[in-house]
Amino acid sequence: MAEWEPLPGSLRAIAALTRAGFKVVVATNQSGIAKGLLTVAELEQIHQKMSDEVERFGGRLHGIFYCPHDSDSGCDCRKPRTGLLDAIEAHLGADLVGAPMVGDSLKDIQAAKAKGCLPVLVRTGKGTQTETTTLLWPHYGVDTRIFDDLAAFAEFHIRNH
8 A cells, every 4th residue: 555644744734723613625636547547446445544633633534535647538527626625615515716725736726716716835745846846836826825845834824813
């Protein structure tokens, strides 16, 4: 089974957001399923482990939504398209317009903007590379908030909302 390791501080950040009354949901592209690198059952085990670890820190994930397709499929759920975000809206019974969407890639920023969310880039994962390349283009960097990691975003968001 493929492994999942939380980024430093991410579990505490999700727990802090949960305690502050925010609903945290994961939206992820998982083309490894389409490529045969990972089964749906394996991915669901990873998601269960992620949820369990978040709960161990006193937090809660209000959903984990994933696109199992590869980039050539033309599906509506693969970010930067908004299908995953549409599904999250339906699941939560809430409008995501103006809600922060945190990610580390250009596809995350594009999906956030397409849905009307507030794009937030974290420098962890691919974030620093995204910041120093594509976010230098005026169209993508406009209105994108940038934080060192999820913990820094959580602290800012809790303090200011």
